[in-house]
Amino acid sequence: MKVIDERVQLEPLGSIVRLRLCRPRANAIDPRMVEALLVALDELESNERVRGVVLCGSPGMFSGGLDVVSLYDLDRNGMATFWSRFNELMLRILDSRLIIMSAIAGHSPAGGCVLAIMTDYRVMAEGKYKIGLNEVAVGIAMPQGVVEVLRSIVGHRQAERLGLTGALVSPEFALEMGLVDELAPLDEVEARVETELNRWLELATTGQQATKHFFRKHLVQELRQSQYADEEAFLDVWFSTDSRQILGELTARLRK
DSSP, X not given: OEEEETTEEEEEETTXXXXXEOOTTTOOBOXXXXXXXXXXXXXXXXXXXXXXXEXXXXXXXXXXXXXXXXXXXXXXXXXXXXXXXXXXXXXXXXXXXXEEEEEEXXXXXXXXXXXXXXXXEEEEEOSSOOEEOOGGGGTOOOOHHHHHHHHHHHOHHHHHHHHHHTOEEOHHHHHHHTSSSEEEOGGGHHHHHHHHHHHHTTXXXXXXHHHHHHHHHHHHHHHHHTHHHHHHHHHHHHTSHHHHHHHHHXXXXXXX
């Protein structure tokens, strides 16, 4: 095991690697986690022996999303820096040469769901867990890049309904709509992803990587071209009066 940061660990398994979020209590995404994940991707993508990655969290919690407590007090310049780097992380996962699969062994709201939908395949734990894009429920907007990726996965109407209501859904409903690809018992999620990933990696590397690029290139190009404008639009919402009120109330509750 290699510790990139106390928030992120690499666990090699031959030609695949577990990329584990390990920040107590909820694997909340803060600037340090984003930078650690980008460093991890640099290392993995530069290693020719690595072909696949299992993105995973902790039993019961894949990721609770953005660390609102640490982000709330940032000024616009500070938040702009974080948001640009988080967008870079999303696009790096989406456009990676590696096959990346998510082992969602627990809850995955908001930013946790964002990371998962950038990957190539998602297995979620059965049971009481919830997944979804609940940004509007906490007073912010679903980012444009997330809108486009979600729409490509579940279709326009389903994506719009999820986005506008901020709904968190059950694993069964997530499977039905195609938000996740498979369900498994909690203690079997990571093993099931590793089995599926190894099955994909039996195919010829060059052809598989080229095909992935062909499927993703137009979407990635569109998101790159509009990235700055989309980030500014998101920041306008983040610093709007009603969003600051809702985020402030949420931050106060979380700090207790």
